[in-house]
Amino acid sequence: MIEEDAGVEVRVSGVPDHELQRDDLAGLHRRGDKPFGPGEQTYRLIAADTPTVDIVQSHTSLGFDRVAIMRDVNISFPIDRLRELVGRGVLGALAPYSYSFMGAQREVARIEGETGPEVGRRLREEGVDVALVTPT
Amino acid sequence: MLARALEAEGIATTSISMVREHTEKVKPPRALFVPFPFGHALGRPDDPALQHRVLAAALALLAEPAGPVLRDFPEDAGPGDQPPAPTQASAVAPADRIPGDAVAEAMEMLPHQVQWLAASGGRTAFGLAGVPITRMGDVVRFLQTFVDGGDADLPERPRELALPGFIRYCADDLKALYFQGRMAMKPTAGGDEITRWFWSETAVAQLLRRVRDRLDASDDPRWKAAAFGVAR
Numbered sequence: 549m550i551e552e553d554a555g556v557e558v559r560v561s562g563v564p565d566h567e568l569q570r571d572d573l574a575g576l577h578r579r580g581d582k583p584f585g586p587g588e589q590t591y592r593l594i595a596a597d598t599p600t601v602d603i604v605q606s607h608t609s610l611g612f613d614r615v616a617i618m619r620d621v622n623i624s625f626p627i628d629r630l631r632e633l634v635g636r637g638v639l640g641a642l643a644p645y646s647y648s649f650m651g652a653q654r655e656v657a658r659i660e661g662e663t664g665p666e667v668g669r670r671l672r673e674e675g676v677d678v679a680l681v682t683p684t
Numbered sequence: 685m686l687a688r689a690l691e692a693e694g695i696a697t698t699s700i701s702m703v704r705e706h707t708e709k710v711k712p713p714r715a716l717f718v719p720f721p722f723g724h725a726l727g728r729p730d731d732p733a734l735q736h737r738v739l740a741a742a743l744a745l746l747a748e749p750a751g752p753v754l755r756d757f758p759e760d761a762g763p764g765d766q767p768p769a770p771t772q773a774s775a776v777a778p779a780d781r782i783p784g785d786a787v788a789e790a791m792e793m794l795p796h797q798v799q800w801l802a803a804s805g806g807r808t809a810f811g812l813a814g815v816p817i818t819r820m821g822d823v824v825r826f827l828q829t830f831v832d833g834g835d836a837d838l839p840e841r842p843r844e845l846a847l848p849g850f851i852r853y854c855a856d857d858l859k860a861l862y863f864q865g866r867m868a869m870k871p872t873a874g875g876d877e878i879t880r881w882f883w884s885e886t887a888v889a890q891l892l893r894r895v896r897d898r899l900d901a902s903d904d905p906r907w908k909a910a911a912f913g914v915a916r
Contacts, residue, residue, distance in 0.1 A: 579811060585849060586913070610772060613766060613879075614875070615867070616724050617809070618807075618860070620729035626739055633736075649686065660685055668690040678695065682725055684723060
């Protein structure tokens, strides 16, 4: 089971000469995407150039303080911080997409056997070297 | 678990952990345990310096072999003024005087939502149900009909979305309206203070308590799951 606070998977970018991808488990996605449903084991793509204000969360568990992410999405999905690290040359680049999964999973067989490896293959094809996995 | 799946495809991973016991059991290749409240994985909102320190510590683990490695965030940063886990409705008693008209109360939150949007640069958690914010009064009436045992629905509910899931989204949107409005009214308020204000002093929160009760009274596990997400 993924802990209650887990939720999204997003991709970020890379360490110096690496391409980095960020994954997290917080039910994040672009505004207008279909919201995550409880226990959903698929994922959403968030393009690296998605404006921060267009990233929303449909993992609305009462198990965590949502005021924090209402104020600042970087509290779970540190996209602005990673963009800053790329700007400083600390990271090489952000991968073209972040991959977001839903949190509070009780049953994870499909993530383990299908959607997780599928994201891994996509990352490899995109030339990603490193992934950061964050919860909410 | 997800990290292991990615490593199996040749992607090096580093993770942030908020539940040490869970991470010790799942054993991701590299994880940084952080001592922050749930909902605060990177430390504090609007604190880029702390967020960068957390990120640096997580990325530093990439120099380690895939152990599993579990390290503590190397900083004595506690949860601050927020509790480790959020306060729930069942722990907050309704105030002696609560507005009687939930529809009017919800509509009175709209100007505060406008203030919030101006202050946040357009960021909002509102919108999961797909009902325009100007129709929040109709959402409140819909939920009132539901708790009174009526055959309630709204035209915005997608066909593929069952009623309890839609009710959950409506409840989430009302919470977003109130929480963000409260942040606009009182910018220094933390999550716990706002949560306690909502469940104690607002008419909509008392309606959501009743929504939760009706959902939970069902034998259908989907209704019970929605109840668990509306109020506990």
